[in-house]
Amino acid sequence: MQMACRTRASRIAPRPADGYAQSMEIDNEPVTSLDVAREAGVSQSAVSRAFTPGASIAADKRERIIAAAEKLGYRPNPLARSLMRGRSNIVGVGVGDLANPFFVQTLQLLADALDRAGLRLMLFPAHAGSGSGPEPSIHEILHYRIDALVLLSVSPTSDLTEQCRRAQVPVIHFNRTTPAHDASSVVGDNESGARAIAAHLLAGDHRRLAFLAGTPDSSTNAEREAGFAQYLAEQGAPPALQECGEYAFEPSMAATRRLLLRKDRPDAIFCANDTMALAAITVARHEFGLDVGREISIAGYDDVPMAGWPGFALTSYSQPALRMVEETLRLILALRAEPGRHEQVICPGALIVRGSTRPVGLAVRP
């Protein structure tokens, strides 16, 4: 049972008698463009123009207004501005699973990038509960006249896609493509990456490969699986065993157990992301006593920071998070000029070889 939380409450001192009220204790009323206009002796329109880049206003007058604004502590009210302009400078970001460190990294980079670009980030949960789709809150977020909607590996309902099209809100899928190619997307080069992993494992002289799959209906999983299988087929290698770990830790532990309990136990496992690979290493090492990197090879995908920890030394194919975020930002800026357009961006990664896979040329024959 949970203990109750301790609480200590207090109040701010009441404001002093009205005689002192002129001292700037509490100025609840916010300062508006009209206040600045009066202070600078100009019209409200002029104040607005002073804060609108490219607006028609004399340079000296602008300076006078800016000075008055700073004196009063004025900033244009973003709500009123958004209402007028029909555009809010807000970007909606839907995130499903923050348990995957790759998306955490992405979110942090995206928050920084948007901030530098002067855009606000509205975060909302979009749990891809199978078939249920994102929460209803996303529909309200659309009404904020957002500049764009970024979905971090979230499957959208067709209803949502339709709503965005009608509201002229560009949708950018991050790390996922849509079957219909009816929206923009920024993804890694999943097929090439999977082929690179396959080549690396075959070169390590492994006999029996396995593929630990992620969420079956995701495009990343489909592409990684396809690239892996195709390369094996091209090289005349037997097809890989397969289990599903759903891109999550616990299910991947179970899936790894199933693989390692087989009579024809695989000697190499390619996991469709790093989280699953970390689970596979954990099970192989601590439950089966295997020497990962010698008796069994395990490779992942994403190259999250943890993959580099000495305890894992995970061979992986990197996804360039920073580059992908930069491309996302570029798309956001480009698409708000042309909402109807869409663009698919593919960012190449690189094979990162570490100790979790057997080095090429050092095969251990029984």
Place this chain on the structure above:
Amino acid sequence: MQMACRTRASRIAPRPADGYAQSMEIDNEPVTSLDVAREAGVSQSAVSRAFTPGASIAADKRERIIAAAEKLGYRPNPLARSLMRGRSNIVGVGVGDLANPFFVQTLQLLADALDRAGLRLMLFPAHAGSGSGPEPSIHEILHYRIDALVLLSVSPTSDLTEQCRRAQVPVIHFNRTTPAHDASSVVGDNESGARAIAAHLLAGDHRRLAFLAGTPDSSTNAEREAGFAQYLAEQGAPPALQECGEYAFEPSMAATRRLLLRKDRPDAIFCANDTMALAAITVARHEFGLDVGREISIAGYDDVPMAGWPGFALTSYSQPALRMVEETLRLILALRAEPGRHEQVICPGALIVRGSTRPVGLAVRP
């Protein structure tokens, strides 16, 4: 060098000739309360009241309006609503370091909780670059008439605190207290937790304890350090060695090396959070070949999900993230009624004993 990203662009088909335009292809113009009013044969005020809980309107009329609204796909424009009400239903959330899994977990829970409460989450980066304080963007966020500002372990500048007070925006510090107690806060019971860890380590019959500190100027670090040191002093144990890991992985690896290279190597390390403890385990095991949990004990703080992974089995003191988020939400709702008030909430955790510390009663004497 980074390879260029591949790109594939396409345009949506141009809208059909105007003869077909009445088919609902693109309705750029959003539907307003006035449209609904006309459809339902009422005034605009009535529509507004139909969407305002507690407003004075007849039940049957409300139903008729809701029906008309659904038919037209109407939702009140949140920007206009916020402008009128002087409150936006938006909560600003400032986050410094998402490398700490505890804050990731918190952010996810907070996003869910706010969403269920019908509040929007505006995320902004607040890198606690020593002395520089949060980014300037936070000042603009204040102008959104946000309901509250939640800071996830971020040290605010006094300037920011002052601005929030004047704008009547309640500030809630998560996992950090302010020296002046001039704002609300939700924290774990750091002192008790540190004392529990100390008691556990002493009971394990350790001879030489060390404390791996986090960011020196954070309240969490100060409290955990104080609780740990006080308990040792009370029990007559010698004071702990000390190094600083800054709550981050790499610096903690270096700090652990320094500790383990000493002639008087400690046989137990209490790390001020789990991230640092994972680094300590990694170094002890892979660089010094130590059997963690027998030859050396390592304990952390937070009990993040990774602490439970079999590869770490980290003894830790849990911070109840869900409970803390619930309290934060309660505070948000309470404080927007009384902006001047503030409240300190302390949520107790629990000692979670795993394999990374020597079991009590099984001391290995040389």
Place this chain on the structure above:
DNA sequence: CGACTCATTGCATACATATTCAAACATGAT
């Protein structure tokens, strides 16, 4: 039936800004 209360209703206005329009103004060319 009259006076009273009370819940509804619509009109008008406020929220804080951006932008259209026409007028004012300056500039330069003829």
Place this chain on the structure above:
DNA sequence: ATCATGTTTGAATATGTATGCAATGAGTCG
């Protein structure tokens, strides 16, 4: 000096909703 051209300017209006106010109507009680 005249005209054409182009830049500034402020008044007016628009964005989409919430709400104060007075008026309407329906009951209720005497």
